Amino acid sequence: MAVKPHHEGPARVWGLAGRDYDNISFGVGDALGHAVQRLNPGPGQDILDVATGTGWTARNVARLGARVTAVDIASGLLDAARELSGHAEPVITFRQADAEELPFADASFDGVISTFGVMFAADQRRAARELGRVCRPGGRLSLVVWEPGGSVQDFFGVIGEYDDAPPPDPSPLAWGDPAHVRDLLGDDFDLWFEPGVNHHYFDSVDDAWQWYARGFGPIKQVISQLSPDRQSAFKDAMDRYHAKFETDAGLHIRREYLVIIGRRT
Template sequence: MTEAAIAIQESNRAAAEMWGSGGKHYNEVSFAICDALAHAAGRLCPRPGEAVLDVATGTGWSARNAALFGAKVSAVDISPTLIDAARTLSRAVDPPIDFKVGEAENLPFPDRRFDKVISTFGVMFAADHEAAARELARVTRPGGRLSLANWVPDGAVAEFFGVLAEFTDAPPPSPSPLDWGRPDYLESLLGKDFELTFERGINHAYHDSEDAIWQWYLRGFGPLKAVHDRLDAQGRKALKEAVDAYHRHYRVDAGLCVKREYLITVGKRR
């Protein structure tokens, strides 16, 4: 039996396939939000020798950020394809990172295993928010630190997902992943286990043109790829026109500067 078959529930297989559909190109997605990833790692304050967990690591960007500080990092993701890419991209990292296929709702680690836990635009997409929140608390030692970066529900990413929603009949997830960008919602999820503080930020991403960012999304971003692949030729043309129109508002003299609002949540384990 494969690592993925052991680690991923049947109900999460479709999500794993979607997020992994870009393979190593998902690392380009992480590059475009690397300022926000650095913000979250800075608030995590990893130190040499500390045990750190990166939940929903993607291609391992935030895991590598933590390892730069000398932390002993473990990282999990729902997608075996992304974990394979993360392992390849992280071969030169010292200390080495322990990558595993795993679900945010059922982390493959014992209680109180980690000094610090991070998730950057990852755990927010778990299907079961309450289970994911319980797992974040379970694996964090008392006095340990949590750092989350999540997109907010009233910002540019919400608008972008709204564009994609016009091209699919699938009902929106409830509760929304973007609820993780609301302090009141996070207090209800995590407040009993963590003392929480919040800090807003803006990601700045730079692209050459509307077509360049379209190709970037189409290579690496599973949610857009999933919508695109289900459409006929006419629908794909309309989708590209809608995405181009969305990005046209971010034109600057040098190309595009896309600004996306996010929330950093810092928690101290009670």
């Protein structure tokens, strides 16, 4: 499908890292695994992964025997996902699609999952309606999102200081507020919430910078629009952020997340 004109920019930004974005998913594997366990997929089930990125979550769901359809707006990420998932069993179906306008009939899936994905949709209410629309009655929803007020908010705050683009309103971190989620999804799902902490380790501050500069599209985008002096200042700011997590054994980054569990009513 064609990406809506107003989503072409975000699709390009998220796709900048290509296959290297899979390393970002590796770094948040604790949270992604929590969401997959709470989805509890099984053989014969039809599962939709919304904003699949490079397919990390889709591959883990497929390993449990489910039939997985995985969508994303970023063609660069989907190309990497297809390559990385070439030997998945059952075979994963990848499609370019917009979380705000999913190209599927009502009640098409036994379960829907999105791991740090749908939270970045520009129109949160429309994306939430789509999650409910495509999920069958009694079907399961599992989302993992970042909590507001934690270390991830500081991370995005550093990026925002150097990004020309205005911050989204409402913030993607609003998905980490259970009251906001009940407002978005409560008409379609019975909801439960489980907080958690993701642990990510690096050898050094510079190791962390290189990881994100290669693998995280929004950071790659910011670097590309800065002068050399500003690029250096941006790296220094990110290094100061990561230095807060230094231990005797290197960096230990703790990031607070929330798993949203839903049962379609």
